[in-house]
Amino acid sequence: MNLDYLFNPKSITLIGAAHSEEKLGGVILKNLLKFRGRVYPVNPNYTELMGLKTYSSTKNIPESVDLTIIMRPASEVPEILRGLQGKTMCAIIASSGFAEIGQNKLQDEVEKIGKEIGVRILGPNCMGLYNPYQRLDTFFLPYERLKRPKKGNVAVVSQSGAILSCLLGAVREANTGISKAIGYGNAIDIDESDLYEYLAEDEETQVVISYIESVGNGRKFIEKAKILSEKKPFIILKAGKGLSGQAAAFSHTGRLAGKYEVFHSILKQFGINEAEDFDELIDATKALSYQRPSKGNKVCIITNGGGSGVLAADECMKQGLEVAKLPDDKAGKLRHVFPYFYGINNPIDLTAQVRNEDYITALNELRDEYDGFVIIALPNVMGITEGLAGMIKRAITDINKPVVFHIPANGVAKRLISLLEKMKIPVYPSPERAVKGLKAVLLFGPSPK
Amino acid sequence: MNLDYLFNPKSITLIGAAHSEEKLGGVILKNLLKFRGRVYPVNPNYTELMGLKTYSSTKNIPESVDLTIIMRPASEVPEILRGLQGKTMCAIIASSGFAEIGQNKLQDEVEKIGKEIGVRILGPNCMGLYNPYQRLDTFFLPYERLKRPKKGNVAVVSQSGAILSCLLGAVREANTGISKAIGYGNAIDIDESDLYEYLAEDEETQVVISYIESVGNGRKFIEKAKILSEKKPFIILKAGKGLSGQAAAFSHTGRLAGKYEVFHSILKQFGINEAEDFDELIDATKALSYQRPSKGNKVCIITNGGGSGVLAADECMKQGLEVAKLPDDKAGKLRHVFPYFYGINNPIDLTAQVRNEDYITALNELRDEYDGFVIIALPNVMGITEGLAGMIKRAITDINKPVVFHIPANGVAKRLISLLEKMKIPVYPSPERAVKGLKAVLLFGPSPK
Secondary structure, eight states: OOTHHHHSOSEEEEETOOSSTTSHHHHHHHHHTTOSSEEEEEOTTOSEETTEEOBSSGGGOSSOEEEEEEOSOGGGHHHHHHTTTTTEEEEEEOOOOSGGGTOHHHHHHHHHHHHHHTOEEEOSSOOEEEEGGGTEEOOSSOTTTSOOOOEEEEEEEESOHHHHHHHHHHHHHTTOOEEEEEEOTTOSSSOHHHHHHHHHHOTTOSEEEEEESOOSOHHHHHHHHHHHHHHSOEEEEEOOOSHHHHHHHHHHHSSOOOOHHHHHHHHHHTTOEEOSSHHHHHHHHHHHHHSOOOOOOBEEEEESOHHHHHHHHHHHHHTTOBOOOOOHHHHHHHHHHSOTTSEESSSEEOOTTOOHHHHHHHHHHHTTTOSEEEEEOOTTSTTOOTHHHHHHHHHHHHHOSOEEEEOOOSSTTHHHHHHHHHTTOOEESSHHHHHHHHHHHHHSSOOOO | OOTHHHHSOSEEEEETOOSSTTSHHHHHHHHHTTOSSEEEEEOTTOSEETTEEOBSSGGGOSSOEEEEEEOSOGGGHHHHHHTTTTTEEEEEEOOOOSGGGTOHHHHHHHHHHHHHHTOEEEOSSOOEEEEGGGTEEOOSSOTTTSOOOOEEEEEEEESOHHHHHHHHHHHHHTTOOEEEEEEOTTOSSSOHHHHHHHHHHOTTOSEEEEEESOOSOHHHHHHHHHHHHHHSOEEEEEOOOSHHHHHHHHHHHSSOOOOHHHHHHHHHHTTOEEOSSHHHHHHHHHHHHHSOOOOOOBEEEEESOHHHHHHHHHHHHHTTOBOOOOOHHHHHHHHHHSOTTSEESSSEEOOTTOOHHHHHHHHHHHTTTOSEEEEEOOTTSTTOOTHHHHHHHHHHHHHOSOEEEEOOOSSTTHHHHHHHHHTTOOEESSHHHHHHHHHHHHHSSOOOO
16 A cells, blocks of 8 residues: 555544543544544444444444554554554554664564555654645644644654654745655654655655654665655754764664764765754755755845855855856946946845845846855845835746745844745845855755756 | 043934935934934035034034934045044044955044044944934935834944845844844954944944954954954854855955965864854844853754654764763653653654643753753644643743754644743754754853853
């Protein structure tokens, strides 16, 4: 079977459904109320929960469902799973209490049963999944505690549920949306590689990001990660890099993290992108979800603050982007139209005397000379207004190159930032983060064939 | 003279005062209206500006003032300066149009005149200064465009005015305040070293941060930076690290940035702290302005999200902090009081079943074993509430060690974050940034004598 039963089920059983959100099984049930397919809560003590007919056992459910969610104590899981033979295509075991706390035998037993009865398993010790295109949400976190991002084009694959929730929060803050989000936990069956394989073909997904502590099958991982990287921008955040982190990762999911240096060099060898930390992952995701990946590394920086331009130029060098000199003829033209005290170099320094239209003049003149643009607009001076957004909108349609902004997040230019991001131009709170965003669009996409 | 005339003047002349904020001289005048001392606007076309008696020339001003601000075209500056002989102790030349656009002769002339007439000069091409303790604000940026931070203990010394404004915005966002902020521009007289010397003795200043593109007198710079570092936490952000950045820095202030590798190794040799980028500088500033610098590098991480703990542990390693193993007796005690599925290691994983009081239990048990604590509280689970702030408040009084928090900035825990920051516990939006904040408190303070 493929994973469609998991991501696009028509019918769901929830074992461990509860009557209120005080219990995790109640939170999941409430989140399932939005689902458009059929939902069968199971709880022997109720005949109805949250308005849904409730079953004392899976035996009484009138059909074999696509997906079953198990939220019962770990010790009960083997028996529950055996009872699912012929009753479900796949199961999410949300319960914890397995290898992550040293209960390896119990986990091995569950793995074995899954294979025997032919049910694909996500988990155990996992957050489950969120597919806004199907209004499918199996998380045990209430909406008020984790506001879900809207529909979008970013798929998040996370071994850790905590990081999954942080990534979803950050994706929402970045004004972008989710295609699929999966917390796969201890991965006794469905693992990161299976998910990469599915997402490579998923039409709603244009960017994939993945938080990994450890990899089960290294060969399979590399194979699937490589295929995915060749189709879509794909970025990995690897945790458990040092000895302390590795020990922490082991006690977290019960899998060995392995030597990071080896992992890192293999990713590099196969052209699989890696983010250095959480913020870099989110900054890259924002740019790639807004704009189509491009290729090339020649960057032009247009700024109204000299120092900010210098910091951006430094970061370009660090990130492998070239701040190439302006061609002489173009520099001559700009010198002719701009005031004598503007700095006609790269970065172009429009100084505190800047007017909105200067950015457009520079962009139009240089559109064919560079692969991408970092625009720095410090809104502390009178010449920068909200009108800049409209002008940029008209300009970028012609330019058709990646453009990212740095505007400080000090509240002065909230509306300008919001207008730009609605136009899918990502705005970052520091020059360095803007450069990292542009780098992702320029260097993290699939290589042209 | 010392720089008190600059930072704490009793009287100010503004040459180039204007009638409205449409002109830079009008913006400065408006900002000077809050100043408690005497202000003398100079403009030959007015007898009154913004309610203040206005003078046609400095000759008519009835006293010799402490500070004169010049905001007139560069070409007029030499003559204006000559007219200030005996009329002022020091001058801020805010005007641009000097070495930064190749007008080196003009700049040399101004430098020479300053020496001849015995007037100390800040600038030219500079933002000037902000001293909230004196309600002194000489910036040519209107308040609506740059909301000033409140009074506080952070001094900002910036070669670039643009970066100064970004740093001030970020300091404000970090819920902390300013003792003195100075944009010194082309530095023909008063330079970064003079400012470090002054701030080392300034009682309102407890942390100094400095953005530098180039250094005039290297020997003096090292001497003063070293003395400052021995007195207070002091952090430098150096821009112009690569060739592109160096070229940009040169056209920005007309001074050569020099080879970064040399600069970097000298700083290291003399124990002067350096931030890697803008965000790291601000994260460090926040922690150091909230908490007194401490010493030691043994860190304990207490988390309710396994993955977040792993990322924090990785970052500790990267930053030279040790995530040391729990002592056996302490681990035994915690294992006894905590549920069996909590992870009793370092990081301590309180899991999604966490309750507020678990953090306090762990902190109290381990207070004498570690030099600092990173607390990760993912508010997606029901057990984390605003009550955590009050509990932490009571606990940290006893503990007397640096504590930093990571709480995701997704809007769910706004009030908890605000309560913690009011108690001077810095909260960061990612695990890695929290670690960098703690690192600053643990490693960036003066060495104990």
